[in-house]
Amino acid sequence: MTMLKETDFGTPKRETEKTVTLVIDGKPVSVPEGTSVMRAATELGQPIPKLCATDMLDAWGSCRMCLVEIEGVKGTPASCTTPVREGMVVRTQTQRLERIRRGIMELYISDHPLDCLTCGANGDCELQDTAGEVGLREVRYGMEGESHFGPAADARDQSNPYFSFEPAKCIVCSRCVRACEQVQGTFALTIQGRGFDSKVSAGALADNFFGSECVSCGACVQACPTATLIEKSVLEHGTPSRSVLTTCAYCGVGCSFRAEMQGDQVVRMVPEKAGGANEGHSCVKGRFAWGYATHKDRVTTPMVRDRITDPWRPASWDEAIQFAAGRFKAIQEKHGKGSIGGITSSRCTNEEVYVVQKMIRAAFGNNNVDTCARVCHSPTGYGLKTTLGTSAGTQNFKSVEKADVILVIGANPTDAHPVFGSRMKKRLREGARLIVADPRRIDLVRSPHVHAEHHIQLRPGSNVALMNALAHVVVTEGLVDETYVAERCDTVEFDRWRKFVAEERNSPEALAGSIGADPEAVRKAARLYATGGNAAIYYGLGVTEHSQGSTMVMAMANLAMATGNIGREGVGINPLRGQNNVQGSCDMGSFPHEFTGYRHVSDEATRSLFEKDWGVTLSAEPGLRIPNMFAAAIDGSYRGLFVQGEDIAQSDPNTRHVQAALEAMDCIVVQDLFLNETAAYAHVFFPGTSFLEKDGTFTNAERRINRVRPVMTEKTGVAEWEVVCRLARAMGYDMHYDSAAGIMDEIARLTPTFKGVSFARLDAEGSLQWPVNDAAPNGTPTMHIGKFVRGKGRFMITEFVPTEERTSRSFPLILTTGRILSQYNVGAQTRRTENSRWHERDELEMHPFDAEERGLADGDMISIQSRMGAVTLPVKVSERMPQGVVYTTFHHPLSGANVITTDYSDWATNCPEYKVTAVQVAKSNQPSDWQRGLAELHDTNYRRAVVEAAE
């Protein structure tokens, strides 16, 4: 399907409109100004031998293998560092060049072990290939002189779980060091020593890669032309024989990867250069942590049980589907049509999500469908739709390359969206200025060659106050882009907003007590944002997961509109989505009040379109949201739930409440890869498929629809969407598709913003960014150009209303939650990989003063208690935290971070307030009652399941 190796043009592509024409080996070629001779020759189809050059890195000119002759130029310049000139005449192959190249190669090989046949890179080694290209036939210097291989070699470094470093094979081309700097931006690697002693080192203070600053993104491995840095999976299995282009199933960046295969076994995942979201870069999760797909914990047989205290019983697909349908129908007969519903998953494909919401609306006959975006980015949808007219981010990722000022708020891209984080850091190294608003000192605040000009260490819960303060400065200091506002925005709404934010109570000084930051820094940040050129806002769940999440999204839109920062490249409001298909699951009509394309169920025209196509009558009333479902379950009016690929028992707030709701239900169907925490309360388990088995599409944070292609057959024997269709049929609604492509055809038929989308087009064009319709046949990388989707931009008044969750003498600290690079969400995937070696347990980060006050030292076990519950965790004393604020992750179920979080939620969307919980922390020497209970639960439901399934 895809070629195994992408063409390497040697140096990066130049993006200028001016072209230059030159002659290479007698053939004319036109390329953008600034292109290297090397790249021009490769584009002509006449590549030049090279070793230190690769097109993901700037030219370096050290290996001297790519020398060429240029008419009128003395000597033999390196083609990688020589830019093209108009009329230049280049010769890439002459007797002199041949002699020089062969001589250089002889020198390289005289210090390289000749174990090619048993080498891990055999068949995939640029040194080997280049030796072949230059016709190396002998090494006149012999192999006996001083060398870096053999007995004198430095030991192989196997510390990283995914790749090995063998210094004996290094040719010191610096490609790994440069990849770490230029692509990843971590600067973990260096060349240590000089001359013959030069060698690659993972930092002077570290013994090995694992102990170094290395974040295991894989860029160095990809850049290495030899077997020096190589995937352990390639060492173990050999080089791949075919590849399939697909999309990563971790975060909302949605990186394109080539799954490189032997038969139906994945050997490695390599980021695709042509991938619009990642352009050839990757992170430790997408690149390496795919082993969960074939983990022994995966359940591949359907299972049923009468009561959740019973052991699981393996069943055929027919039996399990009939069992589920029978129970759901019985519940509806007894308790009414609205007594069941379901939750779609942001980890599943658009097509899988679409069929689940269709099953609920058409077969269940109600709108009780919600999606896990409820608990992450639902405020983004509400806030951006209200102000701008569409529920999505405004830019593509590439846009950051044109940003002059970057405001990061409530996001930690280097951990949670690492590939985009690298792209942002690259722009920052080029000179863009950075404002970070975050209670924690995240890595972006200060890391190699990147620093935030302003770090506003605001108090959790004060986002809206900060935005109003920034807007106050913009309005009162005359920094509004009046022309832009007059042309593009509703002026009545603007005037009201201007008056509101100009009030003295919204000044940085008046709000300083709420924000907890220096008002002067706020003023400077506002001035920088408004006057520093193209200003772009990037945000994450630190914005949305608050009681004022939607208000905050609107406040950011207000600020961007007021300063003219929406509607072109380099600016905008950019939500960094948590999961791979958050955008897609929302687009697909997963919310209880909306059909696909964000159209309200009460809209007659839309509803009749669906009714006609689906052949059923549909409800015009909104259904239950996830938190409402739990409440209704506890009062007994809601008794059946279909859960697609989500672990609500771990990921949703106030775990005890969620558990009580789940326990109260008569039938829970879980469709997942693993028996997750929620499955402990389920009656039917439908085994799911991993992304390596799926055929479909994911839509990333930049609205980019990417293809997900199966590299192996379903381990369960059936596609997830087919299982859902069968359940719908068993419920009495005839739902049938021949393929995932057919589902997308239906989506396109019924959704104006997807009108031009089809698998055939995606296969031909790589990806498309919606809207793809008659007005934008090739998609829409940047939204709101010239005009907002809603017509006039709408300023909303964003009064700061503090959360009801307050600190007190009993609960004096604020807990906020987040993620870490190596783990992903509830950890169901990453905990089943070697990634856990970087993060074996969740910890509570705490400022040294707060720790000292409680007599706590690093590593002590502590009990963290809120008004909701308590858990025990180890403490990590950290100056990244401000005083009074503590922080933890929720990647491990036993940590139970959500036992502590509250029921408070966003006013508009009920997105939970994960980011603000009042807590107390004290030393402890035992797990909490809840943790003990969970351990017992594992001993019952889980153990039985495993025993039964194995029989």
Added chain:
Amino acid sequence: MSDVSELVRMANQIADFFGPYPEDETIAGVTQHIRDFWTPAMRKQMAEHLAAGGAGLRPLALKALNQMQPAPAGA
């Protein structure tokens, strides 16, 4: 729905957001929001709570909710 206090809190929060607008817009904003996002059962439960005095509802929320049309029967 089990606990009407949860609905009361939600209604108060919605009214807090629309509160800074002129009163007619506040009322329209609150009622439209509840119509758009609350199920008929939730609206019905709130209507019953209102009929019983609407304890816990702050004045703006109370005023807006009192102007809401009843939820459709049987939904």
